[in-house]
Every structure is written in structure tokens, then in C-alpha cells.
Amino acid sequence: MSFKQKIGEYIWWNGKKVKTEEAKIGLFTHSLHYGLGAFEGIRCYKTTDNRLAVFRLPEHIQRLIDSCKIAHMNVPYSKQELVDACVEVVKNSGIASGCYLRPLVFIGEGPLGLYPGKNPPIEVAIMAWEWGSYLGNDAKDAGAKIKISSYSRGHVNSTMTKAKLSGQYVNSILARIEAVENGCDEALLLDTDGYVSEGSGENIFIYRKGVLKTTPLTSVLEGITRDSILQIAKDFGIEVVEERFTRDELYCADEVFFTGTAAEITPIQEIDHREIGKPGPITKKISQKFFDVVQGKDSKYSKWLTHC
Ligand code: PMP
Numbered sequence: 001m002s003f004k005q006k007i008g009e010y011i012w013w014n015g016k017k018v019k020t021e022e023a024k025i026g027l028f029t030h031s032l033h034y035g036l037g038a039f040e041g042i043r044c045y046k047t048t049d050n051r052l053a054v055f056r057l058p059e060h061i062q063r064l065i066d067s068c069k070i071a072h073m074n075v076p077y078s079k080q081e082l083v084d085a086c087v088e089v090v091k092n093s094g095i096a097s098g099c100y101l102r103p104l105v106f107i108g109e110g111p112l113g114l115y116p117g118k119n120p121p122i123e124v125a126i127m128a129w130e131w132g133s134y135l136g137n138d139a140k141d142a143g144a145k146i147k148i149s150s151y152s153r154g155h156v157n158s159t160m161t162k163a164k165l166s167g168q169y170v171n172s173i174l175a176r177i178e179a180v181e182n183g184c185d186e187a188l189l190l191d192t193d194g195y196v197s198e199g200s201g202e203n204i205f206i207y208r209k210g211v212l213k214t215t216p217l218t219s220v221l222e223g224i225t226r227d228s229i230l231q232i233a234k235d236f237g238i239e240v241v242e243e244r245f246t247r248d249e250l251y252c253a254d255e256v257f258f259t260g261t262a263a264e265i266t267p268i269q270e271i272d273h274r275e276i277g278k279p280g281p282i283t284k285k286i287s288q289k290f291f292d293v294v295q296g297k298d299s300k301y302s303k304w305l306t307h308c
Pocket of ligand 1: 201202203226262
């Protein structure tokens with residue numbers, strides 16, 4: 001195995017601690033062929049008191065359980081067992097600086113056709129790796145350059161937006177490839193009615209006329225960072241609304257930023273060759289608070305941290 005990132009030493013796989021290099025799956029794995037799997041992306045940060053803390057771990061595990069329910073996959077572990085397993089993976093990872101956690105639920109070997117049967121073999125694995133700035137340090141500091149994708153987010157009756165399902169990411173991957181091949185850092189997808197939806201792996205916020213706006217949950221993943229930012233902004237007394245908006249409103253916004261576990265808070269400096277500019281004061285204020293919160297510097301939000 002060769003990776004750019006440092007990978008955790010052990011994987012939690014169906015309740016067992018397995019050495020990462022020994023964790024292999026077979027070619028007949030159902031999810032590998034057809035994409036019915038559910039996953040999470042969770043960050044674990046080093047806190048100021050030199051401990052490690054997972055950010056909003058129970059919320060991520062709840063979303064994983066919800067994703068599995070939507071996908072007809074019966075997870076054979078309780079929420080608490082999965083929370084504990086994530087903590088164990090962090091402790092066994094050998095990564096001291098904080099890591100990214102990837103729980104993955106998938107259908108193993110057995111069913112060959114699309115219909116997986118009543119009780120397909122469900123596999124649960126939790127991996128860890130070190131992950132820096134998802135869209136690169138330049139994008140994180142100076143702001144990302146993005147483009148509206150030629151691909152749409154799926155219709156609500158085809159894309160189950162409350163679920164973080166493996167197969168749904170084909171749409172995201174195609175959009176990301178298109179954006180990168182066109183010299184941008186990330187894609188922004190519209191929904192099937194033409195309204196702004198989300199990035200390939202991020203929710204989006206705009207600040208315009210003194211109001212912080214994000215898309216309603218109908219066509220986007222229920223982002224946990226999005227929810228955290230809504231709460232932080234409200235606590236600052238910033239007016240926030242969740243409503244549909246169009247791409248031209250985006251072009252005229254004073255500030256625009258992405259939120260996501262991997263992307264954290266990434267300012268956006270350019271959209272479709274229209275300049276938004278350097279990260280603005282609201283983005284900076286919210287971003288500063290977010291990084292303080294994840295590092296345990298603000299006790300008001302300590303309920304969001306699970307110490308390992
Ligand atoms: N939308 C999509 C499509 C995503 O993949 C992600 C990343 N999980 C997000 C939004 C942001 O969600 P979260 O803040 O929970 O990571």
C-alpha cells in the first residue's frame with residue numbers, strides 16, 4: 001500500500017482490531033460493484049491541553065445510522081458501540097497530531113445481483129488517516145477558486161440527500177474532476193431546479209446585505225459543520241437564514257465560504273471568473289471561532305468534543 005497521507009496503524013473491522021496492511025476485501029464485494037454503502041468523514045483534533053478530541057462524534061454516527069436505514073442496511077452495532085470504536089481507532093492509530101476518521105458500512109461478498117436479499121452480509125470498518133487542508137493550503141488561506149458545475153445535484157427522488165452513500169459520490173467526483181481540469185479548486189453544483197445546492201463535498205454559505213445565508217436542507221447533505229456554523233453565527237448575533245438562492249446572488253455576495261469536515265471552513269475568492277475577494281471579516285470571525293472550538297479553547301462548545 002502506498003499513500004500520500006499517513007494512515008492509521010489499525011483498522012476496526014467488524015468488532016476486531018486489524019493491522020491496516022492486513023485488511024483486504026474480496027473482488028466479489030457487492031458494494032464495490034454497485035455502490036450501496038454508507039460512510040462518514042469525521043475529524044479528530046489536538047486540543048490545547050494536548051489531548052485528542054473527536055468533533056461531534058455522536059452526530060456523525062447518528063447520520064451514519066440514518067444513512068444505513070435509508071439504504072436498507074441493518075448495522076449490527078449500536079450507536080454507542082460505534083462511538084467507542086471510533087475512539088479506539090484514534091487511540092490505536094499512532095497519529096498524535098489529530099486525524100480524519102472514516103467509518104464505512106458496506107455489503108460484503110455473497111449477493112451477486114442488484115437485489116442484495118433480505119439479510120445481506122453487512123461489513124463495518126473504521127479507518128483513520130492524517131489529513132491536512134482538503135482543498136490545499138492556498139485555498140484555505142487566500143480562498144478557493146470554484147466553478148458552477150455542468151452536473152446537477154440529483155433530484156430529491158433519486159439522490160437521497162439525507163444519506164451519505166458511496167454511490168452518490170460518483171456525481172461529486174465527476175463535478176470535481178471537471179472543476180480541477182478547468183483550473184479550479186472545487187465545483188459548486190446546482191439542484192435540478194437551478195438553485196445553488198452544494199460543493200462536491202461541502203455546504204455553502206454567502207454573506208450579503210448583512211445576512212448570512214445557506215441553502216435549505218432539501219437538496220444538500222445535512223452537514224454537521226453547517227449546523228455548527230449556524231449555531232456559532234447565531235451566538236455571535238449574526239442574522240442567519242436558510243433559503244434557496246441563485247447563482248447570480250452568489251456572484252454579488254460580499255463573502256462566500258464552504259463548510260465541511262474535510263474542507264473545514266474554506267473561503268471562496270472567485271466563482272466562474274467573478275471575483276469575491278480575500279476572506280472577509282465575517283468569514284474570518286466565524287472561522288477563528290470554529291478553530292478555537294475544535295481545539296477546545298471555548299468551554300461553551302465543549303459538548304461537541306469527545307475526548308480520546
Ligand atoms: N455536502 C456533501 C456532499 C458532503 O460530502 C459533505 C461532507 N461530508 C458536506 C456537504 C459537509 O458535511 P459535514 O459538514 O457533515 O462534513
